[in-house]
Amino acid sequence: MNICASELAEYPPRLLLPLPASAATPRRRVLCVGVIGPGRVGSALLEQLRAAQPRLLRDNGLELRLCGVVASKRMWLDCDDAELNGRHGGAQIWRPNDLDAFAEHVRGNDGRHALLIDCSANDDVAAHYPRWLGAGVHVVTPNKLAGSGPLPRWQAIRAACASGARFRYEATVCAGLPVVQTLRDLLDTGDELLAVEGMFSGTLAWLCNRHDGQQPFSALVREAHALGYTEPDPRDDLSGMDVARKLVILAREAGWPLSLEDVAVESLVPRALAALPLEDCLQRLHELDALMSARLTEATTAGGVLRYVASLDRHGRARVKLVVLPAKHPFAHTRLTDNIVQFTTRRYCDNPLSVQGPGAGPEVTAAGVFSDLLRIAESLEVRA
Ligand SMILES: NC(=O)C1=CN([C@@H]2O[C@H](COP(=O)(O)OP(=O)(O)OC[C@H]3O[C@@H](n4cnc5c(N)ncnc54)[C@H](O)[C@@H]3O)[C@@H](O)[C@H]2O)C=CC1
């Protein structure tokens, strides 16, 4: 709509007044944050938090207080004496990893708002969520192991939110894309999920896009790992398990009690590599090449493209597999790490609602985690 100056003059004057003081002066809130897993995503997140801190405080009245960082073996707490550490070459900074002590430290005992961000891919960390949430600590994570893990644990996590603590996991599905929130909004406004279909793996999308026979498939897998697209163990991507986990998370979001065992999964990992230690598997990745080359020939001979597709139909049948799609198929027109999620719902039944865009990489994933943090921060009441 265009508004010319004369029209503007006729608008009710109150529309032209400055914003009321309450909107101009944001209420100040403090959120104490602990980051678990300073790997590729965790480090990108720490950088984004650091860069955004002054702007958030100035424009939103939100003070983010980083209280600690814990890695697989060690942790750092803000109460540690920085000056002492300086004199000891940093040797005092790191204590041994202790998740319970870490959570207690971030939670404090002064009624503060506390948030733990799990950027690991570790199941033991996920097993702590019910306790943390039950104690009133918010949890945000891109780690898929809680959302797709044992159903009773998932239910315990949801139940623990009765404490008032919030659990958000947008980045578990398609990294920074607004997929979980979109589904949540559909459901909360009374829609009903009928089916989901899509490409949920940035790594597999990128590999399918880049694999043209010019380079061995295994070299591309190594490149995807170096770019931060793969899981810490790339077999989680190649086996289809990462995609299956995302499908389970979406199904559960819609109230369907799906478990990983219910998903028919096509793995691209040769049996001989499946159970090897990670280092040995990486040495033998070339054993994938002949298999993937044959799949590529099959696709090009048919005039199509390879895509790794997930689907959950109206009868609850869930499957993830590599398929040949015709060149005109909408999934064939995706680029780089593009993911696409199509929700067929009661309202969107003739033409599904689609979310599409880059679906892997530390920066975009960290941004998805960060936006979860901001949604939680928006709901915080002011505490002294
Ligand atoms: N890389 C990507 O594009 C995306 C990743 N994710 C998820 O983000 C998470 C992190 O992925 P990356 O950063 O790529 O992995 P990474 O391997 O680079 O980092 C994982 C970190 O977790 C730490 N860690 C492992 N066990 C721990 C424990 N018990 N306690 C504390 N820290 C522990 C490791 O020390 C490491 O710093 C994973 O769950 C992954 O599935 C989700 C969406 C996209």
Ligand SMILES: N[C@@H](CC=O)C(=O)O
């Ligand atoms: N390894 C995953 C990262 C995001 O979940 C992928 O490639 O999609």
